[in-house]
Amino acid sequence: MPPLLQPSSTILLPQLPPKTLVGIDLITFTSTTNFHGIRDLPHGWHFLYTGTTESLSLRCGAWFYVGDLRTAGNGRDDSTALVAAHSQNTTPEIYIWRWSSESEALDTLKHGSDADRQEAMRYKANLGATWQSGGLFRYRSRVSPSLLTAQPGSGQTVQKQDEDEDGETEESGRRDWQGLTDRISPSLLSRIVGSPELDVDGRPRWAVTTASTASRDADNIPGLDPSTEGPDGVSETGGEQERAFGFLPIDLKRTWREGAVGRERTEAAQDRSWALGDLINRCSAEAMEDGQTGETQLLGELQFTFLMVLTMMNYSCLQQWKRLLELILTSKQAITDREGFMSDVLRLLSLQLQRCDDVEGGIFEIDGDEGGDFFRKLLMKLRASIDEILGNDVQSAVKSELEKLDAWVKEEYDWELHREAIVRRGMVQLEDGEEVELEMDGHDEDEETGEYAPLVVDLGGSGMPDDGNLQDTEMGG
Structure with a gap:
């Protein structure tokens, strides 16, 4: 008698052509004829995307949340988050994203459509048979080396060792993904991407493509741009509408208050703490439907932009990620005035840099010749600012996080952040x-x-x- 199948949160992908590039969070694979979806989705944010080829092709994807959406974006407790997520006894959620041959992307079955509702019921009724036939891919956050190479022999000791290694790799991957998404919220995605689409069960998803861009990063050439811009900054291409990213406004060429003159402007150009504080205050003053602070909004946007570079190779997100980091890491007074926020940024940046090589060629290669040098100079300036403000004796969370990051980049990239240690x-x-x-x-x-x-x-x-x-x-x- 076959083992009893335990229901779990699943995303079904009917009609997906074989040999399609599929990405879920931090892993990618190529679909096969018998691939029909992904099961055992853990609670939290997920980003699913597809592409016709592994490298130079337009990628289309969308964010969705498994579990109680009201808990999204409020940070996490490392010691309890994973346990709490697995202990929730809720009804498994079934998502159905159907392949569209016209747009060559995954689309939802529409909310409010009787025909789509009937089709969804048929897919859900056949879920057990699809699972039994092996058509559902088990969710993985990271692929263990033991799964990539054949292990010699079949002894129990080797098998147990592989299972332990696989379990540790999976747990580590889930912690990384949670650390990369824990400040993303529905209000943040709606601000950046626009209003979400609703599936047949009323669950939202926020769609993004490789070509999605903010207005400031778009190359609008009169007479040569085939797209037309409609109302509210919506770009219409190929009969579909795509809203421009609503990033936080950052102007690194003007980082002082209106009316400032002389020394005040000079100091604000060298120390961008006023511009950072002004941006945070403006975010906090807005009516955030989930009650997030301005600092959390900045952290969430740092997470969103980085992951869209990592998975979609989105140029506009790369530029905004760099703008955010340049503003934050050149704010000297914030090192003491916003110690908790600055330490959170460095902790997040450390995790992001550790995943930079997940993208083909490395994330620095996408940015051309400037990539690695841009970040090294920023970290060197921050190192100098911390040494100047805190000295050698004063300890702080910001200094502690930078010491960890300093050690990692020195080992990984051979970067020296102490300016005086470089022979010029x-x-x-x-x-x-x-x-x-x-x-x-x-x-x-x-x-x-x-x-x-x-x-x-x-x-x-x-x-x-x-x-x-x-x-x-x-x-x-």
Whole structure:
């Protein structure tokens, strides 16, 4: 007698063509003829997407939540979150996303459609037979090495060792995914992506594609752009509508309050804490339907943008992720004034950097030549700010998290974050014994030399010179 099948939360994907790229959270695979869906979905956020090929193809996906949506986005307790999620005794949820040959993407059975409701009932009635035939893929958060390679022999000791390794890998993967999504909320997704679609059972999903973009990142070339923009910033392409991302507004070229002059503007340009605080206050002042704070909204947007780069290779999300990090990591006063928030950002960034290689070629390769160097310079500036403000004796959560991140990037990427530890000028002996002096380029901005050197404006003895021209001379020149 076959073992009794225990019902679990499942997503059915009828009519999905074989050899389609399928991604669920942090893993991807290619569908087969007998693949009909994914079972054993754990509670929490999930992102399911498809593509026609593994690399250069448009990817379409959507966010959905298994469990009580009211609990989403409020952070987590590492020690209890997984246990609490598994201990919930709720009715398993069945999601049905049907393949559309017209859009070459997964679509929901529509809420309010009698025909779609009848079709959903048929799929649910046949769920047991589909499971019994092996047509449902068991949810995995990460693939264990023991599943990728054949193990020699079939002894009980080897099998037990593989099971233990697989269990530890799966638990670690689920913790990582939870840490990458715990600040994402329905209100955040609705703000960024737009209003969700509802399936036949009234459950929401928020759709995203590789081509989704914010207005500021779009390349609108008059006469060459085939898309047309409709009302409310909606782009219409191929008969479908796609709303522009509603990212938080960040202007790194103007980080001071309106009306600021002189020293105040100079200090706000060097320390962006005022701009960060203003953005957080504006987010907090808005009526968030789930009661989130502005800091949580920033953390949630950091999580969303990173994961859309990792899974969809979305260019606009990459730019917003970098803008958010540059604003936060160059805010000196926030190191002490917003210690909890800054330490949460570094903890999240550490986890994100550990998953950067999940995307083909690494996430830094998507950003071209600037990628790794951009993040290294940001971390070096933060290191210098912490040393300046806290010194060697003062301990804080921000400093502790940066020490962990510092050790990891040094081992993984060979990055040195202490500026004084980098030799920028010295004598090098050539093969023929001749010694020449070399100087490392690319640090003019940090050292305020070269084109970044301070300038003095000579206004003459009594204000403006007679010819009305300003003479710029280099400081000390």
